[in-house]
Amino acid sequence: MLYFQLVIMAGTIMLAYYFEYTDTFTVHVQGFFCYDTSYTKPYLGPEESSAVPPILLYAVVAGLPTLLITITETVLFLVQYTSKEFDRSEKIVATGDCCYLNPLVRRTFRFLGVYAFGLFTVDIFVNAGQVVTGNLAPYFLTVCKPNYTALGCQQALRYISHQEACTGNQDDVLRARKTFPSKEAALSIYAALYLAMYVTCTVQAKGTRLAKPVMSLGFMCLAFLTGLNRVAEYRNHWSDVIAGFIIGMAIATFLVVCVVHNFKGKLLLNEDSPAESQPNTAMLNMGHLDSPLEKYIASQNHIAFAEVT
Template identity: 85%
Template sequence: MFLSLPLTNMLYFQLVIMAGTVMLAYYFEYTDTFNVHVQGFFCYDNAYAKPYLGPEESSAIPPALLYALVAGVPTLVIMISETVLFLIQYSSKELDSQEKTMLTGDCCYLNPLVRRTFRFLGVYTFGLFTVDIFVNAGQVVTGNLSPHFLTVCKPNFTALGCQHALRYISHQEACTGNQEDILRARKTFPSKEAALSIYAALYLASYITCTVKAKGTRLAKPVLSLGLMCLAFLTGLNRVAEYRNHWSDVIAGFVIGVAIATFLVVCVVHNFKGKLLLSEDPPQDNMPNAPMMNMSRVESPLEKYIASQIWAGADRGYMAVEPHYQESHHLR
């Protein structure tokens, strides 16, 4: 009972953190709670005058496809892998039903398979929303312009007095194009697609490398992992090729995704280490009659001093008695 209460409170605390992360990501993504910084531009700046190739849905890697792959592929791979590993270990050990469940609270028991799967997928989901928050925060704060910004902005250069290309335009009313396209063109740094793709690829590659221990996978694991990383890299290249992001946007997205994935894998899930089945050794609470001689005890300094004095007194008494003993023995 004393162990189940902290575990229950910890579970509730983690759910609160997850809910707060999801809500923050929602406010960044679907509301205007945070205003995007309005960044100015120079007249006829070639860095922002690239052609506009249409909305995001017309891209070679549309957002719907990217989000489906990022959310679905790791979930499917982790669930299948954990189930197969659990069944392999389950069939090789004879454990009773009590050793195949783990207490998670004062009301319910949770199978180790479900516990590991929920742990790995929960951390992965938390990382996805964290990446989204980091990216949206960077886009809102910087307001960096996309390569096709002037194409969708459609400024009236004559009315703005752009007789000289070095004239800097800083006010928001300079644009006459579609406001949604203009707002989207102001949110490019860092690249969300690059960050999400590299995060999912690195997390899944780390899971495959650290978890799969089957024979014959010495070459298959690095090939699969590098293939996932290559797909994420191609996603970033596609964003630059379609003039939707600058190179700096994609590189910044890669850095955010790699940093968050590395932190979660190393510091949170500890390289996906964990037991599929509980140990067969009985807990200490179930052995009240165990001999006390096996328990280690730390001796205090006072006890050491008293023991040394006793041994010193015994030595002095022995030295005083030994001559009389030898003399009496000699007379006999």
């Protein structure tokens, strides 16, 4: 089962790589009307000159969740380890025929693995949408530099559909054809929502009832500002940003609710059958055995729920 998951992860990464760094998938060439003011916004330079450059965005969406989830899981494990409820005989959890992992390591890798899978999935969905639609950026005609005289653009309603109409830099033109949906908006909202749901569902310490929503809303605000910056710099239309937000939120919600079950509980090979009826598969199923850390968090969630009600 674990090997199968690794194969899926490797396939997802490879597909994202082919979309991102190769010309395997040809971008659809969308036409335009002469002098269309929707595509004549100024070009403010390459992506590296943006207020939110790609290197900063990728570093945040990859590094911040890794750091936050690792620190949170470590603190939760240490708190539970020193508590009276900790069973010293169960602090090692079996995850395979020959491998044993500490519950801290198992939970951390589980949550980060699902997050990484979702990150590459968002990238694939966004790139697929950009390749299929070929939607034009607000600055498309600025970098396209069409020869209106040669194209016969005496009338503004003349529609130009052939790729040779552009005389500008071909790399800039190609980039200006890949805007729908917005990758920056999708990645930022995915990371923000995943972290917001993780903090809300996992951290149950006293005194965090206000801190958790503040932190979660802070993450969402940063994602919103990223999308707003894309529109303000004329790199995306509002429709591109909204579509990116929808994709990122949908994937994050699906993974949190259906895959990691709101960061609670255990992953059973067959949820309809009790653990005792599957003695031969207990060692093969990663997450089949309850770790003491998960038991502790479940008990804290029950206490918090009782206090609210």
